[in-house]
Amino acid sequence: KETSIDSSDQPRSETGPAKGAFIFLVISAFISSMGFGLATPVLPKLVMELAGTELAEAARWGGFAVFLYAVMQFVFSPILGALSDRYGRRPVLLLSLAAFAIDMLVLGLVDSLWAFLVVRAFAGVFAATFSTTNAYVADVTPKAQRGIRFAWIGAAFGAGFIFGPALGGMLGEIDLRLPFLFGAGLATINTLFGYFVVTESLSEDKRRP
Secondary structure, eight states: OOOOOOOSSSSTTTTTTOHHHHHHHHHHHHHHHHHHSSSGGGGHHHHHHHHHOHHHHHHHHHHHHHHHHHHHHHHHHHHHHHHHHHHOOOHHHHHHHHHHHHHHHHHHOOOOOHHHHHHHHHHHHHHOOOOHHHHHHHHHGGGGGHHHOOOOOHHHHHHHHHHHHEEEEEEEETTTHHHHHHHHHHHHHHHHHHHHOOOSSSSSOOOOO
């Protein structure tokens, strides 16, 4: 059972949908989906470096790392959504993004394959903010404007899937660890931005036990 969404034409937020908060949500959506493909171009060579394996075996482990990230996103997206129904959207969004930034930084520093796979799995967990992002939009957006705002969020997710591998490939040409450090830096900047512009959208009386 999910928290019901007010279908009226008025947003729940007293100040209405803040422009800064919506920009934060769009960037967060982009970062969450970008993290999936950002590492893909460098995974085979990076796994070869971490495990000392041949390219064929490294490619298999790299594919497993991509699979692991996607599965964790799939499993934990409804869980984070449920937590946001209980504790509010703001803490879940900010804590998830901050943890994702730390996780990407660690990915750029690990020196063993197993550590890389474990940290990569946690990156998928912290990037699973799809449901929470959409819930925040629904909370603060009048019914007449929800279509276009959900479209922007969807476009951000799609753009992340497209630009993630491209950025990862370009940055990986400079250094195999650079895509992860770039993702960490972008997530950190957006977390700080969100801390100042994002207010809670789900009032106490609307939260579920």
